[in-house]
Amino acid sequence: MSTTSEYSFFQSVEKSFDKASKYTNWEEGLLEQIKACNSIYSMRFPVKMDDGRIEVIEAYRVQHSQHKSPCKGGIRFSMAVNQDEVMALAALMTYKCAIVNVPFGGGKGGIKINPRTLSAYELEKITRRYTAELVKKNFIGPGIDVPAPDYGTGEREMAWIVDTYQSLKPGEIDAAGCVTGKPVSLGGVRGRKEATGLGVFYGVREVCLMGDVMKKLGLTVGIENKRVIVQGLGNVGYFSAKFFRTHGAKVVAIAEFEGAIYCADGLDEEAVFQHRKTTGSILNFPGATNIEKSSDALEMDCDILIPAALENVIDKNNAPNIKAKIIGEAANGPLTPEADEILSKKGVLVIPDMYLNAGGVTVSYFEWLKNLSHVRYGRLEKRFTENANINIINQMEELTGKKVSATERAVIAHGPDEIDLVHSGLEETMINATREIMDIWNANPSIPDMRTAAYVCAINKVAHSYTELGIFP
Ligand code: GLU
Numbered sequence: 113m114s115t116t117s118e119y120s121f122f123q124s125v126e127k128s129f130d131k132a133s134k135y136t137n138w139e140e141g142l143l144e145q146i147k148a149c150n151s152i153y154s155m156r157f158p159v160k161m162d163d164g165r166i167e168v169i170e171a172y173r174v175q176h177s178q179h180k181s182p183c184k185g186g187i188r189f190s191m192a193v194n195q196d197e198v199m200a201l202a203a204l205m206t207y208k209c210a211i212v213n214v215p216f217g218g219g220k221g222g223i224k225i226n227p228r229t230l231s232a233y234e235l236e237k238i239t240r241r242y243t244a245e246l247v248k249k250n251f252i253g254p255g256i257d258v259p260a261p262d263y264g265t266g267e268r269e270m271a272w273i274v275d276t277y278q279s280l281k282p283g284e285i286d287a288a289g290c291v292t293g294k295p296v297s298l299g300g301v302r303g304r305k306e307a308t309g310l311g312v313f314y315g316v317r318e319v320c321l322m323g324d325v326m327k328k329l330g331l332t333v334g335i336e337n338k339r340v341i342v343q344g345l346g347n348v349g350y351f352s353a354k355f356f357r358t359h360g361a362k363v364v365a366i367a368e369f370e371g372a373i374y375c376a377d378g379l380d381e382e383a384v385f386q387h388r389k390t391t392g393s394i395l396n397f398p399g400a401t402n403i404e405k406s407s408d409a410l411e412m413d414c415d416i417l418i419p420a421a422l423e424n425v426i427d428k429n430n431a432p433n434i435k436a437k438i439i440g441e442a443a444n445g446p447l448t449p450e451a452d453e454i455l456s457k458k459g460v461l462v463i464p465d466m467y468l469n470a471g472g473v474t475v476s477y478f479e480w481l482k483n484l485s486h487v488r489y490g491r492l493e494k495r496f497t498e499n500a501n502i503n504i505i506n507q508m509e510e511l512t513g514k515k516v517s518a519t520e521r522a523v524i525a526h527g528p529d530e531i532d533l534v535h536s537g538l539e540e541t542m543i544n545a546t547r548e549i550m551d552i553w554n555a556n557p558s559i560p561d562m563r564t565a566a567y568v569c570a571i572n573k574v575a576h577s578y579t580e581l582g583i584f585p
Contacts, residue, residue: 309351311471
């Protein structure tokens with residue numbers, strides 16, 4: 113965590129909220145309730161490490177809002193975890209879910225460990241014990257609070273969580289819905305792994321298709337040939353880079369802990385990933401230039417900057433040097449409030465985290481629905497649609513006397529698989545959310561930036577749920 117901001121992470125979320133609430137008409141008490149973290153579970157538990165030592169593990173689960181159930185949000189494994197950070201991330205989840213119309217409250221969990229220095233066995237013991245603690249306090253369940261992957265966690269950890277939960281709750285028919293981001297074999301959904309990166313791409317692409325916005329920034333419309341810099345080659349950074357590249361943008365630089373690399377012709381994230389796997393470093397990638405100080409990559413010339421690692425990487429010190437015209441916040445909270453203000457004055461368009469990285473939770477929602485319905489997406493309609501499409505092609509060929517090619521026939525006939533439905537649901541969600549936020553901004557030009565417009569969108573939706581619940585008539 114950076115120490116260059118005068119605000120803690122949670123305070124900076126509150127600051128953005130307060131800034132936005134001025135553009136709404138909700139009464140003070142209701143705004144205070146929306147802003148507050150409802151439940152905070154701070155725990156300590158002992159784990160016997162491989163060398164025989166007993167280590168006391170510090171961990172948290174925060175439920176920011178229960179205006180909709182269950183609460184939803186990832187669990188991160190990182191040495192930077194602390195209560196303030198988990199509270200901030202849980203709050204962002206509430207607003208994120210509201211913007212993309214995912215009917216969950218916000219939650220987040222964190223365990224203060226460095227997963228890179230622990231063995232798989234130690235990680236498994238910690239994850240299972242953490243889950244058991246959550247069960248004991250009723251802080252997990254398909255209708256209560258549903259964790260997911262976040263920084264430092266993935267499918268493997270989610271598999272341990274669902275297995276622990278199921279063993280402690282025998283016979284619970286919807287138990288698979290207690291966590292999302294699971295492997296497909298354990299009730300996961302196809303498309304969850306790449307969801308956040310793909311959502312980042314869909315969100316940025318939608319903004320780049322807005323002629324008026326591009327004109328103001330002095331950029332051409334569309335994603336093709338845009339120069340992109342990605343910070344972080346974890347799950348979110350890797351897939352963001354992949355979708356930008358495969359849709360015609362050039363990923364000119366990638367940054368990681370150990371340094372960054374630059375190539376004006378564009379980098380292939382998969383090749384870079386493999387290079388890092390074999391050599392242990394992103395540096396010395398064939399055809400690319402090394403940038404020894406990783407953070408220097410953020411200040412390089414580009415059209416779109418994608419910080420996809422941790423919070424507070426752009427602060428008041430480096431914000432004045434940023435050359436990107438668009439910053440797509442793939443990470444949660446990559447800008448300090450001071451940096452936000454500097455960049456907004458510079459005319460940089462910051463596409464805010466709490467909706468731009470909502471792809472993960474959106475597809476988690478699809479996974480949860482799949483778990484509750486106990487059926488794979490596409491199972492019922494795939495063949496029916498294919499047969500109907502083949503009938504249409506046959507009829508067209510008969511009426512016109514012309515034949516479509518075998519490749520075209522296959523494309524037109526194709527009935528949706530699970531992955532097709534998940535990707536299209538995600539695309540629809542991100543496009544709608546982008547337009548909704550931009551509409552709010554256009555309708556009120558005194559709103560200073562896109563983040564504030566996104567918060568206005570979130571506040572209005574959460575406030576409506578509260579008033580609909582009749583708690584604040
Ligand atoms: N950790 C992701 C996020 O911050 C995903 C959360 C989820 O799928 O519940 O949005």
